[in-house]
Amino acid sequence: MSSKQKILSAIRHHHLADAPLPSLDQAWITFTDVKQQFASVLESVGGRAVQVLDVALLKADLAANSAWSEAKKTVSMIDGISGNVDLDQLANPHATEDIDFAILPGEFAVSENGAVWVTDSVVKFRAIYFIAQHLALVVRADQVLENMHEAYRRLSFDSVRFGSFISGPSKTADIEQALVIGAHGPRSMTVYLLG
Amino acid sequence: MNHAANASAFTQDDARTHWHDQALWFVRTKRDRMANSLPEWETLRETAAAIKAHTISRLADLLEQFEANAMRLGATVHWASTPAEHNDIVLGILQKHGVKHLVKSKSMLTEECHLNPFLERHGIEVVDTDLGEWIVQLRNEAPSHIVLPAIHIKREEVGELFHRKIGTPAGLSEPKPLVEAARIELRNKFLRAEAGITGINFAIAETGGFVVCTNEGNADLGTSLPPVHIACMGIEKLIPRAADLGVFLRLLARSATGQPITTYSSHFHGPRPGGELHIVLLDNGRSDILGSDDFRRSLNCIRCGACMNTCPVFRRSGGHSYETTVPGPIGSILAPSRDAQQFHSLPYACSLCGSCTDVCPVKIDLHHQLLTWRKEIAVRGLVPLSKRIGLGLASFVMRRPRLFDFAGAVARRIFPLLPRFLIYNPLNPWGKKRELPLFPKQSFRELYRQRKLK
Numbered sequence: 001m002s003s004k005q006k007i008l009s010a011i012r013h014h015h016l017a018d019a020p021l022p023s024l025d026q027a028w029i030t031f032t033d034v035k036q037q038f039a040s041v042l043e044s045v046g047g048r049a050v051q052v053l054d055v056a057l058l059k060a061d062l063a064a065n066s067a068w069s070e071a072k073k074t075v076s077m078i079d080g081i082s083g084n085v086d087l088d089q090l091a092n093p094h095a096t097e098d099i100d101f102a103i104l105p106g107e108f109a110v111s112e113n114g115a116v117w118v119t120d121s122v123v124k125f126r127a128i129y130f131i132a133q134h135l136a137l138v139v140r141a142d143q144v145l146e147n148m149h150e151a152y153r154r155l156s157f158d159s160v161r162f163g164s165f166i167s168g169p170s171k172t173a174d175i176e177q178a179l180v181i182g183a184h185g186p187r188s189m190t191v192y193l194l195g
Numbered sequence: 196m197n198h199a200a201n202a203s204a205f206t207q208d209d210a211r212t213h214w215h216d217q218a219l220w221f222v223r224t225k226r227d228r229m230a231n232s233l234p235e236w237e238t239l240r241e242t243a244a245a246i247k248a249h250t251i252s253r254l255a256d257l258l259e260q261f262e263a264n265a266m267r268l269g270a271t272v273h274w275a276s277t278p279a280e281h282n283d284i285v286l287g288i289l290q291k292h293g294v295k296h297l298v299k300s301k302s303m304l305t306e307e308c309h310l311n312p313f314l315e316r317h318g319i320e321v322v323d324t325d326l327g328e329w330i331v332q333l334r335n336e337a338p339s340h341i342v343l344p345a346i347h348i349k350r351e352e353v354g355e356l357f358h359r360k361i362g363t364p365a366g367l368s369e370p371k372p373l374v375e376a377a378r379i380e381l382r383n384k385f386l387r388a389e390a391g392i393t394g395i396n397f398a399i400a401e402t403g404g405f406v407v408c409t410n411e412g413n414a415d416l417g418t419s420l421p422p423v424h425i426a427c428m429g430i431e432k433l434i435p436r437a438a439d440l441g442v443f444l445r446l447l448a449r450s451a452t453g454q455p456i457t458t459y460s461s462h463f464h465g466p467r468p469g470g471e472l473h474i475v476l477l478d479n480g481r482s483d484i485l486g487s488d489d490f491r492r493s494l495n496c497i498r499c500g501a502c503m504n505t506c507p508v509f510r511r512s513g514g515h516s517y518e519t520t521v522p523g524p525i526g527s528i529l530a531p532s533r534d535a536q537q538f539h540s541l542p543y544a545c546s547l548c549g550s551c552t553d554v555c556p557v558k559i560d561l562h563h564q565l566l567t568w569r570k571e572i573a574v575r576g577l578v579p580l581s582k583r584i585g586l587g588l589a590s591f592v593m594r595r596p597r598l599f600d601f602a603g604a605v606a607r608r609i610f611p612l613l614p615r616f617l618i619y620n621p622l623n624p625w626g627k628k629r630e631l632p633l634f635p636k637q638s639f640r641e642l643y644r645q646r647k648l649k
Contacts, residue, residue: 002274003274003275003276003280003478004274006276006478007258007274007276007430007476007478007482008255008258008259010478010482010483011254011255011258011430011482011485012255013486014482014485014486016251016252016253016485016491017252018249018252018253019245019248019249019251019252020245020249021245021246021249021435021436022241022242022245022246022249024242024438024439024441024442026235026238026242027235027238028235029233029234029235041455044455045454045455045458093419093420094386094420097382097386112445112455113445113455113456114455114456115456115460120467125419126415126419126467127415127416127419127420129415130412130415130416130419130459131416131419131420147441147445148440148441148444148445148456149438149441149442151441152437152438152440152441153438155437157399157402157404157437157462157464160462160464161268161463161464161465161467161468162461162462162463162464162467163461163462164415164459164460164461164462165444165456165459165460165461166458166459167454167455167456167457167458167459168458169458170410170411170412170458170459171410171411171458172326172327172374172410172411173343173410173452174325174326174327174330174343174344174345175326175330175345175348175350175353175370175373175374176218176348176349176350176370177218177221177222177343177346178350178370180370180371180374182374182375182378183326183374183378183410183411183412183413184324184378184381184382184385184411184412184413184416185411185412185415185416185458185459186412
């Protein structure tokens with residue numbers, strides 16, 4: 001008997017009574033101002049949310065950010081903002097290792113936990129979200145959801161091979177519970193709520 | 196193994212015991228703040244427990260559904276009954292690809308299988324990339340906590356370790372530069388690796404995908420650079436629907452570390468373009484636990500570690516005192532399920548205060564199960580002789596009212612006259628840190644009789 005059959009028959013051997021699957025339609029938390037809520041939670045986890053009306057204002061904020069202005073290698077997948085490295089020209093994900101700043105689109109934001117949903121359908125290498133020294137995500141201001149249940153009502157995994165909720169910069173507290181920003185991934189995370 | 200003996204060794208350093216206790220209590224208070232900020236917290240817990248109960252009740256069907264969907268997405272699914280089989284599968288994949296350097300992100304399952312030493316014996320370099328896990332790996336230790344692997348280590352010790360192993364300046368103990376040094380060191384490991392291993396927090400039956408949660412981003416770097424991704428999971432890690440993640444991701448990080456969500460919650464559906472994805476499903480006794488009405492609910496566990504952070508015994512005895520991959524209250528239920536003979540002392544590492552049950556995000560009745568285990572251990576004749584003699588004697592006397600009366604009367608007269616060394620000695624472990632109360636002049640029965648006479 002294969003291990004698969006062995007495991008499945010060991011489970012089936014116990015004949016458990018069917019327990020019903022609960023409904024996920026409950027009175028989940030909502031907020032009076034989702035953008036404000038998103039910004040304050042993101043700040044509490046070490047990130048920064050900026051509301052900008054248009055790309056010109058976004059550019060102005062970027063210009064004032066030393067992580068951007070001092071970056072040697074930048075990647076942008078945002079219309080109207082140019083980076084100096086074309087991700088599509090790189091041969092393999094390892095070539096993204098020295099990217100200093102990446103500004104990329106986020107699909108939507110979740111106000112209850114400061115997370116932004118990103119997928120690899122818009123980038124050649126998913127590594128870019130995690131390997132860049134600094135990360136900025138641009139989310140349309142009308143795409144800020146209340147909570148995770150709303151997020152999953154929206155998500156479908158029919159075509160998305162990789163997606164991630166990112167909430168703040170990479171961090172660790174593994175040395176005596178002291179929070180340190182910039183563990184393996186980005187040292188800063190800015191989310192622009194555009195429009 | 197004997198938990199009490201291990202705990203006693205840990206508590207020799209009083210200051211350190213307090214420090215360990217406070218570090219974990221700090222995490223517990225962060226968890227409380229998060230739980231209290233959500234009005235639907237109890238609804239979330241109940242929903243999560245119900246989803247898990249449903250999953251367990253139909254586990255075989257859901258595993259088959261998961262496998263079919265994962266294969267449709269291009270992943271290869273492997274089944275392992277035992278840790279040895281699991282390790283052989285992983286080794287086979289690595290050898291097929293000629294892998295010499297492997298990066299691993301946190302996976303308690305591979306700890307359970309002792310995968311690292313196995314692969315190292317076969318000439319493969321394994322690097323644990325979670326900072327806490329890397330620290331304990333460099334020290335040749337096992338993690339002492341499933342979420343906070345290095346919670347038992349002080350910053351000065353990390354500084355000394357890094358000085359020896361990676362050449363940081365002597366005397367450095369500030370967390371920030373230490374983390375920076377580890378970042379540089381481990382980045383090279385990520386770039387050099389030919390394969391990455393991750394655990395799985397949740398596998399989704401209806402889509403064939405799975406979710407891995409980290410704060411550092413190590414699972415993501417470890418799977419987005421090397422072309423081969425091996426993901427290892429226990430068969431109980433399944434959930435039926437993607438939408439169920441809404442419930443579990445809301446509970447997991449809030450319960451674990453008091454964060455609203457982990458920094459990265461990554462959803463993998465099939466291999467990345469040009470890459471390979473292998474999923475290894477491990478049983479290792481889980482299907483036996485599933486058959487037990489008493490202990491089935493322990494399979495609900497999502498490995499958040501909240502029961503450890505709140506446990507008064509864990510906080511003061513340290514994770515290593517349990518000698519198990521998963522320590523603390525949940526570990527004290529899981530370990531005897533696997534080997535009651537070896538781990539019979541763990542269900543006694545508990546004051547039955549019930550705090551673990553209160554904080555558990557998936558409503559496992561932890562302290563009830565621990566009590567049930569004590570009964571089970573007595574039934575199986577695994578209670579140590581020292582306890583059996585004492586309890587047997589007590590039972591003998593208590594079943595004989597006259598003898599009980601007589602023994603009480605004698606004890607009340609004799610004990611106050613005995614020299615200390617006859618009462619407080621190695622034969623009386625109860626008296627190690629405790630004093631007997633003053634003996635009353637009369638027993639309750641005597642007082643009652645006198646009262647009736649009046």
